[in-house]
Amino acid sequence: MGRDRFARQSLGSLYEHIKQARVLMVGAGGIGCELVKNLVLTGFGDIHVVDLDTIDLSNLNRQFLFRHEHIKMPKSIVARESVLKFNPTVHIEAYHANIKDTRFNIDWFRSFNLVFNALDNLDARRHVNRMCLAADVPLIESGTTGFNGQVQVIKKGQTECYDCNMKETPKSFPVCTIRSTPSQPIHCIVWAKSYLFTEVFGISEEDSPELDNSEDSENREEINKLRQEAKALKRIRESLGSSEFPRMVFNKVFKEDVYRLRGMEDMWKSREAPEPLDYDTISGLTTKIEPTISHNDQVVWSLEENFFVFCNSIQRLSSRLEALKSNHSGDTPVLSFDKDDEDALDFVASSANLRSQIFGIDTRSKFDIKQMAGNIIPAIATTNAMTAGLCVLQAFKVMRNSLDKARMIFLAKSTERVITSEPLRLPNPDCAVCSVTQSRLIVDTSRATLNDLVHDLLRLELGYGDEFSVNNNLGPIYDPDLEDNLAKSFNDLGIVDTSFLTVIDEDDVEPRVNLVFSVANKSIPETSKxxxxxxxxxxxxxxKQRSQPFPLQLGNGTNDTNGGRKRRASEASFDTEPIKKRGRLDISHPQNPDDVIVLDDTEGGTIVIDD
Amino acid sequence: MNSSDAPAASSPAEANHRATVAHDMTSNTAQEQQLPGQHITADEIALYDRQIRLWGVKAQEQIRTANILLVSIKALASEVAKNLVLAGIGSLTIVDPEHVTEDDLGAQFFVTEDDVGKNRAEAAAPRIRKLNPRVAVHTHNIPLTTQPPSFFSSYQLVIACDLPFATLCAIDAAARLAGTPFYAGGAHGMYGFVFADLGAAHDFVIERDRPNVATRVGTREGPTRTIVHVASKKDGDKVKEVVTKRETYCALLLANAAPLPEAWRRNRRKLRTVTPLLTCLRALWEFEKVTTGPAGVENGLGMGAINPSAPTPTTATTTTSTAAAADPANPTTQQPAFHLSGRHPSPLSPPDLQLFTRLATTKHSELLLPAETLRSAFLRSFLQNLDAELAPVTAFLGGQLAQEAINVLGHREQPIQNLLCFDGEESVGMVVQLSPFVGEDGAGGAVAGSIDVGMDGMGAGGTGKDVGMGFGIGPGMGAGAGPVGMGTGIPGLAMDMAGGGPAAPMAGGMDVGMQNVGADMGGVDMHNMPVSGVGGMGMDMNMGAGMGVGTGIPGMAAGDPDMQTAVQNMDPTGVEGMNAGFGAGPMGAGAGAGVDALGLAPGMENAASAVGEVASATGMEGQSVETGAEVLPNPGT
Incomplete structure (x- = not known):
């Protein structure tokens, strides 16, 4: 009788393993809250939770371990406190930290029986995937978006890893579409957020790392003109704070620039030409607008309302920037777009709608624009609860050593089923992450130079030829044409404990598979290498023959009414049409933890990243 | 009005807490003011942002005003409660007569060690409230079957979890009569189910890319689903189709007797994929029934968990609910030993195993499933898991059930039709359609058995206008066709006015073996509406239900309001009589129980007198009780 009666009854001898198990859960958000609840109730004896995030109001509709009074507190810490009440007999350790922190090294990962990913971003998922492969610890990977969810079991050498198939990269748009020929609301939103906002309040376009303004023969002239436009806008920025400022910005971007565009007649042969707006004409019509209009984010604002919000928000942002300047020495302060910053969102929403008006594009509500500008993924408690439940059920199979019974599971409702599943797949032999030789590399990072690795270890000890490269997570640090770094120490190169290095053999005859080193920093006596x-x-x-990509193994039941996997698979293929490499604006902001990326893997099951 | 609410608050402090919550709800920030043209506040939009982006403000509006009744709160229902309260429903009313036990701590996260011995609903409620102060959470431990149907009609949804089959059927019947959608759920360790009875017509909207061939109104998408409306909507440069579909549901009792869909029965490969969990659930429900014998005891309302291994019920305390309700100050007197008459097999008892195996084999072949898909290893595993609660499984089922509920409230997405079987070992979540409705060819669906065409003696003669398919439920579960009369009721009397196929008299068959107690289904008939002019099956499903409780406690019997309408259409003169109810058969013969018919149709004025008259007319020891006495407060207040 008692707390563990049912677990013993249902799980039998597995329950003893569970009680002894030491597990890691990375992420204490949507899936994480549900997952840690399940782990604690099931009786997992030693649970470690890592999350760098703090609690936000918009989490509370699904992250049930958090309440209003917890807003701004660390997720991992609050989750631990809440969940301990469910079962005081288990041990939980919470870390308010980034999983990429060097203290979470391979040895630390190796101390776990099982790792759960409950993450919201690609970068951290990939990192944990690599760490688990290197430490040879099984990983349960999961993700949700809206009604859809997915669970995948990853075990080194036995199953696909997270990187065995391509993940969709965030959407990007050609600069000219954004700056000259928008045709959809999203184009105007990207313009407002990534061009106008940053030009007026942020780091200007030229300095922004996100923007690639490289030109080619076709767009050179246009790109030059756009550059001049941006410069002119920068000059207007010097009047920031003056009462004339909204008018100057408005007439510059919604009138003069539009007249210039209109003048390029070739552009408007097959499209409708844009209609410029005039500040003084509209400002006479705004007397009846309620100042609270910007709070009404569900309705689509009229032209006058957008105008009003534009002027109002530009003033709000200007005063904030002025205030920052007055208490700031050194660099000029800037504002950066944040979807949860009401002033910034008002500015972007109204600017985007004004631009849409000019180009004859549908305008949108502030609520909708926030979603597009902030890459917000819908997230609900129920999907997370189901997904987290399935994670633990898969964990049982891993812990019973019956990987053959584990399944890749998708929440995908049809009239005949609520989940679909398929057997786990074998590792992709071409995977650059798992189908490699892995080794630890013991390094005294203060003494060792890159040459010690390239010459002494790879060439002399392991027999590599001339043609190979050494890469860190950013790209090559050594190849036959890149020898500048050879004399630098590991420390100088930023290679520290837990760093990964990949050696790619480029020999013409029988190249080796990639060699992945996980660096372990140890101080080694001077007498030794x-x-x-x-x-x-x-x-x-x-x-010799590179094998074909994996065949798709779709679940067989998609007699659905709401769109199951097959449909999503076909939709996904539309999203992955070839994209040009140059001259694109990237609308994702990887540095912003709130931004969420949706990935479609090759067979169309969406992995999502809940924040 | 709120006397029955009072027992829920175990201390004045708790009552105060509730008042505080109510206060908080009205005095938040400035943004709490409602914005013009919408009821939802800006604060709520901010809180529910991530879900509104999925289902829209309109659906959220419907969710936020919904009052939901949750019957029995164990692990699965805790998950459901969590998900619904987070989603921001209007109110949640939890009814559970049981106490927290040590075992409950395994998977029920709203109760702690300190709560052991307390009423389960009351123990859980404060923690549920904390999840979302905007949601009103009430508790009751009032016997449900003594509630008039209006009790159920004040909820937008009724959810019952982890209860005996007979209890689930009784609640389903009452909810159906009240026109309230019903969900049932149950968890057994690695296994579980969710069942939906959303009434005769549940409409929902789906949006999809417009197909090449335009969708036509009236298209039937199988035996239960019809397209009732099609519109289009512009979404950027795409045109979307907004399709309203209508699903017709049947009661749990019927679903449990219905065959697999015809298309499946004709497809041997399909049958091989059907989870043996379906068989085991049916066998379990049958086991409950057959283990209800003379040893079974009245439980007052058919509520309460099944004791997995103790077949001996405790003393037959016949605490009538009338008495209990009269003593609201002392909730404990309201808690008779709620052992239902049925029980579950014990994995340690060879006779139990033998019986269960026999029942499973029978059910499996009744479903026309291939013998080789029912393996002994599965039976063993199922029995091993019986009545256990495992967090990952209840989390999955509770997520599924709550999402269904949310979609039903918002009239979005296809709901399950009608039984979801979840097997956590095999990672299978199969939806099986178990419905007596048949396809357009009008054939099939009949279950062997007697033809039960019978009317309660009170009915006046039929006019023979309507020829329908009667699906009566008697000892043998029968279906058959028969000429059926159109009744003409006598105003003011509770009458069995079977407008189409009449209800079979109920003693025995559906009386789930409980002597005086239980859920009695009056029967079901599907009208062959003359308007169609052909032999197609009408969509109208009527059901009468009778529930008798204890000695001299009023039961309920009623017909689906739809049926009243159907009858009205055919014979306006019968209206008043029809309103008096339908489908009550005498039951529990010899046990001294009276079945009192209560009219349930809207507009029924003289129910109480009808009760009395029927009781006396049938010469039984019926005792009528004012129906208003135990009406629960409106959950929204």
Whole structure:
């Protein structure tokens, strides 16, 4: 009788393993709250929770371990406190930290029986995937978006890893579409957020790392003109704070620039030409507008209302920037767009709608614009609850050592089922992350140089030829044409404990598979070499014929009414049409933790990243 | 008005807490003011942002005003409560007569060690409230079956979890009569189910890309689903189709007797994929029934958990609910030993295992499933998991059930039709359509058995206008066709006025073996509406239900309001009589129980007198009780 009666009854001998298990959960958000509840109730004995985030109002509709009074507190800490009440007999450790922190090294990962990912971004997912492969710890990966969810079991050498198939990259748009020929609301929203807002209040376009304004022969002239426009806007920025400022900005971007565009007659042969707006004409019509209009985010504002919100928000933002300047020395302060900053959102929403009006595009409500500008993914408690439940059910199979019974599961409702599943797939032999030789590399990072690795270890000890490269997460640090770094120490190169290095053999004849080193920093006496392998390595050669990508194994039941996997799969393929490489604005902001990226893997099951 | 609410608050402090919550709800920030043209506040939009982006403000409006009744709160229902309260429903009313036990701590996260021995609903409520102060959470431990149908009609949804089959059927019947959609759920360790009875017509909207061939109104998408409206909507440069579909549901009792869909029965490969969990659930429900014998005891309302291994019920305390209701100050007197007469097999008892295996084999072949898909290993595993609560499974089922509920309130998305079987070992979540409705060819669906065409003696003769398919439920569960009379009622009397196929008299069959107690389904008939002119099956499903409780406690019997309409259409003169109810058969013969018919149709004026008259007319020891006595307060208040 008692708390563990049912767990013993249902799970039998597995329950003893569960009680002894030490598990890691990365992420304490939507899935995480549900997951840690399940783990604690099921009786997992030692649970470690890592999350760097703090609690936000918009979390409370689904992250049930958090309440209003917890807003701004660390998720991991509050989750631990809430969930301990459910079962005081388990041990929980909470870390308010980034999982990429060096203290969470391979040895630490190796101390767990099982790792759960409950993350909201690609970067952290990939990192944990790599760490689990390197530490040879099974990983339960999961994600949700709206009504859809997905659970995947990853075990080194036995299943696909997270990177075995391509993840969709965030959408981007050609600069000319955004700046000259918008045709959809999203184009105007990107313009308002990534061009206008940053030009007026933020880091100007030229300095922004996100913008690639490279030109080609076709768009050179246009790009030059756009550059001049941006410069003119920068000059207007010097009047920031004056009462004339809204009028100057308005007439510049919604009137003069539009007249210039209109003048390019070739552009408007197959499109409707834009209609410029005039500040003085509209301002006479705004007397009846309620000042609270900007709070009404559900309705689509009229032209006058957009005008009003534009002028009002530009003033609000200007005063904020002025105030910042007065208490600030050194660099000029700037504002950056944040979807939860009402002033910034009002500015972007009204500017986007004014631009839409000019180009004859549908205008949108502030609520809708926030979603597009902030890449907000719908998220609900029920999907997270179901997904987290399935994660633990898969964990049972891993812990019973019956990986053959584990399944890749999708929440995808049809008239005949509420989930679809398929067997786990074998590793992709071409995967650059898991189909590699892995080794630890013991390094005294203060003493060892790149040359110690390239020459002494790779060439002399392991027999590499001339053609190979050494890469960190940003790209190559050594290849035959890049020898500048050879004399630098690991520390100088930013290679520290927990860093990964990939050696890619580019030999023409029988190249080796990629070699992935996980760096373990140890201080080594001067008498010994500063770099060493913990054990002898046997690196396989790449198969001659590169195998085809994995065949799709769709679940067989999609007699659905709401759109199941098959439909999403076909939709996904539309999203992955070839994209040009240059001259694109990237609308994602990876530095902003609130931004969420949706990924479609090759078979169309959407992995999502709940914030 | 709120006397029955009072027992829920175990202390004045708790009552105060509720008042405080109510206060908080009205005095938040400035943004709490409602914006013009909408009821939802800006604060709520900010709080519910991520879900409104999925289902829209309109659906959220419907969710926020919904009053939901949750019957029995164990692990699965805790998950449901969590998800619904987070989603921002209007109110949640939890009814549970049981106490928290040590075992409950395993998967029920709203109760702690300190709550052991307290009423389960009352123990959970304060923590549920904390999840979302905007949602009013009430508790009751009033016997449900003594409530008039108006009790159920004040809810937009009734959800009952982890209860005996007979209890689920009784609640389903009452909800159906009140026109309230009903969900049932149950968890057994690695296994579980969700059942939906959303009434004769549940409409929902789906949006999709416009197909090449335009969708036509009136298209039937199987035996239960019809397209009732099609509109289009511009979404950027795409045109979307907004399709309203209508699903017709049947009661749990009928679903449990219905065959698999015809298309499945004709497809051997399909049958091989049907989870044996379906068989085991039916066998379990049958086990409950057959283990209800003379040893079974009245439980007052058919509520309460099944004791998995103790077949001996405790003393037959016949605490009538009337007496209990008269003593609201002392909630404990309201808690008779709620052992239902039925029980579950014990994995340690060889006779139980034998019986269960036999029942499972029978159910499996009744479903026309291939023998090889019912393996002994599965039976063992199922029995091993019986009545256990496992957090990941209840989380999955509770997520599913709550999402269904939310979609039903918002009239969005296709709901399950009608039984979801979840197997956490095999990662299977299969939706099985178990419905007596048949396809357009009008054939099939009949279950062997007797033809039960019978009317309660009170009915006046039929006019023979309407020929319908009677689906009566008697000892043998029968379906058959028969000429059926159109009744003409006598005003003011509770009458069995079977307008189409009449209800079978109920003693025995559906009396789930409980002597005086239980859920009695009056029967079901599907009108063959003359308007159609052909032999197609009408969409109208009528059901009468009778529930008798204890000695001299009023039961309920009523017909689906739809049926009244149907009858009205055919014979306006019968209206008043029809309103008096339908489908009550005498039951529990010899046990001294009276079945009192209560009219349930809207507009029924003289129910109480009708009760009395029927009781006396049938010469039974019926005792009528004012129906108003135990009406619960409106959950919204």
């Amino acid at each position: 500063p770099i060493a392998l913990p054990e002898k390595l046997d690196i396989a050669r790449k198969p």
